[in-house]
Amino acid sequence: MAESIPPLSVSQSKDIRIVEFTSNKILDEANIHQIGQALTALIDERPNPKLLLDFSSVDHLSSAALGMLLNANKRVKERNGQLRLTNIKPQIYEVFVITKLNKLFRILNTRAEGLASFTQ
């Protein structure tokens, strides 16, 4: 059995869950599936979930990771919640621009801006 490191590190600011990725690569399907499951559990914890995904540790991601983020976004919306992305490095942000997902997700430059962007 492979050593199991939790894929996400979660902290809290008021009613906002701040989620950091523990791996610098969000590439392979097994890893992405694990992250997706952990995100789903966080989203389902309460009604109107507020999640801030902090990408500061992420150096690589794939189209499968984008798919996982889209599924999370859909689930958050279904539960009348809010999802924000922050601290995305320029190389990774390019991937969002090329796929035009920068228009679909709410992306903020800094964690402080991300936290301030949530509405009550």
Add this chain to the structure above:
Amino acid sequence: MKLVFDIPSDFDAGRDVQRRVVEQVVLHKFEADSVFAIRLALEEALVNAIKHGNRADPTKKVHIEALITSQRAEILIEDEGPGFNRARIPDPTTHPNLNRPSGRGILLIEAYMTTAKWERGGRRLRMVRDNTPLELPQTKSGTG
């Protein structure tokens, strides 16, 4: 430097190829943006070949050739699947596809490589990345 691999339809084997090709790209002093591009395109191309081409059939192989010089990386990836018609793949950047969780691999390969061509009815991808900065869309952080 030329690397040749014949791997089973297995993601771990694909990842090992990716690692070995990227290792050579780094040794040939490709700049960081090119290394990032090649790693991403290889990830997408190998997943496509294994998952969509060979449908993860363990009896089918993926053939990979990578010719790497300090000027360019030319990579060929061929699966044993039925092939596909590139022109019939929907644009993932337009509605209603923008919300769909899949279908972005080809877009990323074409955006990040200098050239990408599908041959033999879509079973073989030939992609090249020159070791020069590639003009990509403006990276201005937005608020959506």
